[in-house]
Amino acid sequence: MNMTRYLAEKRKTIEKALDSYLPPASRKPTTIHQAMRYSIFGGGKRIRPILTLASAEAVGGESEVALPIACAIELIHTYSLIHDDLPAMDNDDLRRGKPTAHKAFGEAVAILVGDALLTEAFRLIATKNFRAKIKAGTVLKIIGEIATACGSSGMVGGQVVDIESTGLKLKPAKLEYLHLHKTADLIRVSVTSGGRVGGGTSQHLSALSTYGRTVGLAFQITDDIQDFDSKQDIGTTLGEKKASYPVVLGMSESKRRATELIDQAIYSLRGFDEKADPLRGIARYIRTRKQ
């Protein structure tokens, strides 16, 4: 299958849905609604929501039914980027070549836009009727899993450890813990919630959980590798770097680990038929996209 075309098509579907779900920029107070749209439509590959749709399809479900959950996950991902970019955190001025939310709207509004997107994510999932195709109890389970993946023992917990580790020399196990929570937890739940909404069995969900965790970690490693390369180019010193795989494990070991994780991810799908080909393709895409 043509992965480039698949990703482009799904991305278009997701952006259309995001546009229809988000409050219009004209709604009062306009500042916050404009800022929400500025942040959501600031580019991005939409990998997480695409994984949700692809996982729903992999277990034999309709990806369209999974759209509200896929979009909610993208709202959560965007909120986490806005808060990570704040002066008190990574203090980044640019995100995907555009001013970050706090540069464009001020720090107070940026904090509130993050808060609003996180809240809107749960509102979106709770208020869609999913064309009556999913039981309310299943939707509650998904909300619980997403909140667990994003909370103090998940994504937010990982971000805390990341902040506390800046400038420290980490051991590999601690680094893996950090990225497992900061990055992989949200990717894993993008996958499992897609599988759940698509009607997957508990066997499906267990396999998808392994796929999500391994792909999520591999995603972070390839990100670190690219980041390391670009910082070498602009001459950042080692001390300025945040905890990353190339710094802790070295470049060749980082690449080996990414390849190993992608192999594990693809192997975890051995019980799935060709409907899981997009998931297999995304795993391969993550390995090759940046190295």
Added chain:
Amino acid sequence: MNMTRYLAEKRKTIEKALDSYLPPASRKPTTIHQAMRYSIFGGGKRIRPILTLASAEAVGGESEVALPIACAIELIHTYSLIHDDLPAMDNDDLRRGKPTAHKAFGEAVAILVGDALLTEAFRLIATKNFRAKIKAGTVLKIIGEIATACGSSGMVGGQVVDIESTGLKLKPAKLEYLHLHKTADLIRVSVTSGGRVGGGTSQHLSALSTYGRTVGLAFQITDDIQDFDSKQDIGTTLGEKKASYPVVLGMSESKRRATELIDQAIYSLRGFDEKADPLRGIARYIRTRKQ
């Protein structure tokens, strides 16, 4: 009935439940879990969760079943205070006589603690089975209503308008809009979600919505009055003040408006029997507590 005793008893029930629901301070990463507990157990009257329990009782339900929702609302209230206190917002060093979260744990952790508490609130509601006494569909409705009340068209929207209005001379209608969203929306949903979980009819819920809105606005006005008085004492000039009722309407008109709203709140409960006496008592308590 003895309101002081009622409030003290309910407060104790809520704090015990909060203690049992929140992750232990020893859970990794410990920084975030310690900071969550520091912020949640930093005092506070627990008026919002008490309103949830009292509303469940008012419609003939068991207040115990409403505890997870009541506590979730307190988590949301606490997250909003932590983010409001940040340097980029109100820049407050003290909250209830103790250092604010960013003073105690640093700004980055304070932002993340707010994020974690908001996420935990939805996790709490979604993962409790409510002793099988509430339908999953009803729980979803409650999540949707809470998210709507707290999001970009509710509490967060009100906070944006508050920030944009600082130093400006507001018209009374704009001030009421601001406080309706910043303060009253969360109080209203504390009341209506209690009524919903207690099995209230749509007539009940409509009356409770009026009660919550009027009590919520009255709560903000009496808060503004107390704040104005204390700032007069320490000599804050008018220009430093945020938009408030005494500044916009004058003191005597503010007191008249608070009384009028409390009367409306009590009148809205005319179809309820003596089980709504705690709600009536809380309304009177709000009027008298600070003037």
